[in-house]
Amino acid sequence: MENLVMITNWPTKKLGEIAKIYQGGKSGLTKKDYVKSGFSVFSATGPDGFTKKSFDSGNAVILSAIGARCGKCFYAEGKWTAIANTQVIKFDNPITARFMYYYLNNESRWPRFGSAQPFIAPSTVKRLKVPFPPLKIQKQIVERLDKIAEAQKLNNELVQKADELFQSLLHQELNSEGENWKVVSLGKIAEIKGGKRIPKGMNITSVKTSHPYLRVVDFMDNSVKIKDLKYIDDEVFKFIKNYTISSKDVYISIAGTIGLIGKIPSSLDGANLTENAAKILIDEKIINQDFLIFILSTINSRKQIKKFTQAVGVPKLALERIKKIQISLPSLKVQKQIVEKLSVVQEYKKQLLAQKSKLKELFDSVLNKSMKGESIKLC
Numbered sequence: 001m002e003n004l005v006m007i008t009n010w011p012t013k014k015l016g017e018i019a020k021i022y023q024g025g026k027s028g029l030t031k032k033d034y035v036k037s038g039f040s041v042f043s044a045t046g047p048d049g050f051t052k053k054s055f056d057s058g059n060a061v062i063l064s065a066i067g068a069r070c071g072k073c074f075y076a077e078g079k080w081t082a083i084a085n086t087q088v089i090k091f092d093n094p095i096t097a098r099f100m101y102y103y104l105n106n107e108s109r110w111p112r113f114g115s116a117q118p119f120i121a122p123s124t125v126k127r128l129k130v131p132f133p134p135l136k137i138q139k140q141i142v143e144r145l146d147k148i149a150e151a152q153k154l155n156n157e158l159v160q161k162a163d164e165l166f167q168s169l170l171h172q173e174l175n176s177e178g179e180n181w182k183v184v185s186l187g188k189i190a191e192i193k194g195g196k197r198i199p200k201g202m203n204i205t206s207v208k209t210s211h212p213y214l215r216v217v218d219f220m221d222n223s224v225k226i227k228d229l230k231y232i233d234d235e236v237f238k239f240i241k242n243y244t245i246s247s248k249d250v251y252i253s254i255a256g257t258i259g260l261i262g263k264i265p266s267s268l269d270g271a272n273l274t275e276n277a278a279k280i281l282i283d284e285k286i287i288n289q290d291f292l293i294f295i296l297s298t299i300n301s302r303k304q305i306k307k308f309t310q311a312v313g314v315p316k317l318a319l320e321r322i323k324k325i326q327i328s329l330p331s332l333k334v335q336k337q338i339v340e341k342l343s344v345v346q347e348y349k350k351q352l353l354a355q356k357s358k359l360k361e362l363f364d365s366v367l368n369k370s371m372k373g374e375s376i377k378l379c
Contacts, residue, residue: 010133010373015089016126018096023122024062024086029053039078044085046074054079059097060090061104065120071107087125099138102145103130103371131371141370148363155356162349169345173338174298176328187323190292191281194254194319195273196243204230211237212271214245214264216253219277221353222262222293222346232272245273250280250292254317259305261296263289278319291335294342295327 015021029041029051038050044064057079064072066085075098082088089104091097103109109128112118133141176183186192195214198204204213209231218224232240245251247269253260255276264271273279282289295301308321330338 010131010371012129013132014126015100015128015130018091018130018132019100020088020090021122021125022088022090024082024088025084029081029083040076040080042074042076042080042082042086044069044072046072048083051081053081055081056088056090058090058092059094060088061097061101063087063089063104063110063120063125065125067117067119070112070118070120071110073101073105075101087120087122089125093135095135095139095142098142098146100130102142102367131373133373141366144366145363145370148359148366152356152359152363155352155359159349159352159356162345162352166342166345166349169342170294170298173341174295174328176330179328179330181328181330183326184329185323186280186325186327189283189286189329192278192319192322193281194243194278195245195275196240197275198232198236199239202232202236202239204232204236206230209233212268213274214251214268214271214277215274216256216260216276219251219253219257219260219262221350222297224262224264224268226265226267237272240272243273244270245279246270246281248282248284248289250282250289250296251277252280252296252317252322253277254319254322255314258309258315258317259302261293263293278317278322280322285332287329288332288335288339290339290343292327294339296325301325301327 024042031049033051033053034041034049035052036050038052039054041048041051042062044067046064058077060076060080060082062074062076062082063086064070064074065087076082077094077097089100091100110120111124112120198213206228208229211232211234213230213232214224215230218229245264247264247266249263251260251262251264251273253276260277280292282292296305304325305317308324309315309317310321329335
């Protein structure tokens with residue numbers, strides 16, 4: 001049965017008042033001291049390995065205090081040690097330690113110094129004001145967040161297993177060894193065309209227009225992220241109107257992150273395409289769109305893409321080289337059968353990713369409401 005707990009305006013305390021705070025990196029450990037199992041070693045990037053020696057024990061929050069992950073936190077319990085570029089925030093009570101981990105593991109909470117190599121000063125950690133509800137409420141909030149975090153962990157494991165299953169099936173179904181499949185160059189069965197950059201002096205916009213402009217950063221999971229799309233106005237479109245992509249085409253990124261493969265949703269049919277990508281126009285009587293996406297995702301195709309990527313200056317995959325990519329091509333009937341098998345696993349993964357998104361929203365909502373002192377339902 002759920003209890004409605006009224007949470008209003010938690011009192012705040014400085015971290016230095018409720019925790020022991022000290023610098024990591026005094027253990028003198030080197031990689032030679034690491035073993036296959038034992039006590040956890042925490043560095044600025046998280047659990048870093050194990051050692052036979054423990055230099056501290058008890059529940060603590062390990063803060064990454066220097067570098068790219070500055071402000072990221074990790075939870076340490078039992079015996080452990082923290083090394084270079086970390087600060088240790090150690091609590092007497094394990095519930096408070098866990099509660100504070102959830103609160104502090106938010107990079108936006110931490111004031112930083114420096115630009116090239118940002119860092120968090122120890123004095124800043126001690127002075128940071130944090131919400132401090134009664135221990136009973138801390139426990140209830142932690143239990144709720146732990147349950148959601150565990151569900152997130154299980155969901156992530158299922159996503160990983162779905163990925164592994166898909167890769168296994170991809171290799172199994174598209175392995176043409178012993179099959180009577182033709183080997184053809186991509187340029188023999190499809191037309192390759194590039195995208196177009198925005199004319200000099202003109203810009204893309206976040207304001208929605210009738211002309212979406214697809215960038216490489218929009219490509220994800222063989223499709224397109226709808227969130228954060230950019231657009232062009234009618235004036236810009238006049239200059240690049242011939243460089244669009246159809247929902248029947250296959251895209252391939254050719255600069256920046258090279259070799260992303262996929263198709264666009266029908267809602268973006270006719271969108272303009274960045275100069276950092278190309279489109280593959282296919283004949284549906286020869287090759288199935290999804291089959292092409294799958295076969296270009298195989299290890300063999302990846303190796304060819306890597307080989308054909310020019311490494312002089314900025315790496316780029318030229319259109320003429322895309323045409324040279326060799327693929328194995330079974331009959332259209334076999335292609336569709338393979339696509340059906342692989343699509344089942346892909347659809348399962350999509351459902352898991354949707355669940356992952358919902359769990360994150362739930363976690364963030366409960367966390368924010370809890371820390372702000374708003375009314376929430378706690379188990």
